[in-house]
Amino acid sequence: MIQKIIFFFEMKSFGVCAWWARKLGIKTSKVRLGFIYASFIALGSPLLIYLIMAWILEHKHYFKFQRRKRNTIWEL
Numbered sequence: 001m002i003q004k005i006i007f008f009f010e011m012k013s014f015g016v017c018a019w020w021a022r023k024l025g026i027k028t029s030k031v032r033l034g035f036i037y038a039s040f041i042a043l044g045s046p047l048l049i050y051l052i053m054a055w056i057l058e059h060k061h062y063f064k065f066q067r068r069k070r071n072t073i074w075e076l
Helices: 002-011 016-024 028-041 045-058
Strands: none
Touching (some): 016 028, 016 045
């Protein structure tokens, strides 16, 4: 039973900690520990932030902005 629960969460993990670790250049385990410690200190409010970030990462194709090529001063 516990193995099924662990497997479910591993397969449905959103990659928020991995994304932050890649952006910050640190290990994923340190980011996860940071979320765990922050959840204990702030009484669970980082969990809400984590879920919001997970939703944004799952739907990031809606949030991508078109980057247009910047003109140089010589092209103005």
